Amino acid sequence: MDPNQVAKAFVDHYYSLFDTNRPALAGLYQDGSMLTFEGEKIQGAASISAKLNGLPFQQCQHQISTVDFQPSGAGSGMLVFVSGSLKLQGEDHPLKFSQLFHLIPTPQGSFYVFNDIFRLNYG
Amino acid sequence: MDPNQVAKAFVDHYYSLFDTNRPALAGLYQDGSMLTFEGEKIQGAASISAKLNGLPFQQCQHQISTVDFQPSGAGSGMLVFVSGSLKLQGEDHPLKFSQLFHLIPTPQGSFYVFNDIFRLNYG
Numbered sequence: 001m002d003p004n005q006v007a008k009a010f011v012d013h014y015y016s017l018f019d020t021n022r023p024a025l026a027g028l029y030q031d032g033s034m035l036t037f038e039g040e041k042i043q044g045a046a047s048i049s050a051k052l053n054g055l056p057f058q059q060c061q062h063q064i065s066t067v068d069f070q071p072s073g074a075g076s077g078m079l080v081f082v083s084g085s086l087k088l089q090g091e092d093h094p095l096k097f098s099q100l101f102h103l104i105p106t107p108q109g110s111f112y113v114f115n116d117i118f119r120l121n122y123g
Numbered sequence: 124m125d126p127n128q129v130a131k132a133f134v135d136h137y138y139s140l141f142d143t144n145r146p147a148l149a150g151l152y153q154d155g156s157m158l159t160f161e162g163e164k165i166q167g168a169a170s171i172s173a174k175l176n177g178l179p180f181q182q183c184q185h186q187i188s189t190v191d192f193q194p195s196g197a198g199s200g201m202l203v204f205v206s207g208s209l210k211l212q213g214e215d216h217p218l219k220f221s222q223l224f225h226l227i228p229t230p231q232g233s234f235y236v237f238n239d240i241f242r243l244n245y246g
Contacts, residue, residue, distance in 0.1 A: 034193045068162065072238060073155075074197035077197070079223065079240065098242070115202055117191045117202065119221070
């Protein structure tokens with residue numbers, strides 16, 4: 001599959017789940033997966049899912065500005081670098097963010113998130 | 124070596140070279156290295172160096188805000204995710220940026236940059 005399509009399809013899928021069905025994000029991580037969220041380090045699908053579902057807002061809307069991707073050199077792994085903004089329910093001003101995903105192919109022909117680094121970009 | 128120290132030492136070294144001796148950055152890349160600079164894809168140390176040296180400003184100063192790192196799963200590779208701001212000579216307002224490096228160990232016990240993705244974060 002075209003890496004450009006993989007990257008864009010993953011990004012659409014990830015943020016669509018985040019905004020409409022956050023618990024389902026757990027299926028995109030595995031036990032070895034790592035998340036660094038605003039500097040806090042979390043490992044494993046269960047802990048990552050607990051972190052994401054426990055964020056102190058219920059509804060949010062991601063708007064994607066840029067998606068860059070490169071092969072990571074780890075098998076058929078791919079680095080996907082996203083910038084965008086995040087609007088929380090009841091807040092007027094969206095928050096800018098950057099996020100990196102390192103996607104690793106699964107034997108089933110899909111990808112899972114091995115590395116995830118998220119940072120808000122304060123203005 | 125402690126990955127935290129490697130990440131911080133690399134970041135200090137990289138931006139110090141960028142701000143004081145930009146041509147020397149070429150030594151941190153190899154032929155397989157990739158740079159995506161504001162969406163433009165460039166491959167190989169020589170082309171990357173030409174791009175960085177040809178940027179339309181002579182003097183600049185990077186200020187680092189955050190450095191996150193994770194093992195990439197590719198051998199002893201490491202992902203280093205940086206946010207900060209960039210002040211160009213003669214400009215009053217610094218530009219915010221985010222940058223990802225995927226560092227791969229060399230046989231000499233150092234690291235080179237395999238992946239580099241740079242984005243300005245417009246306010």
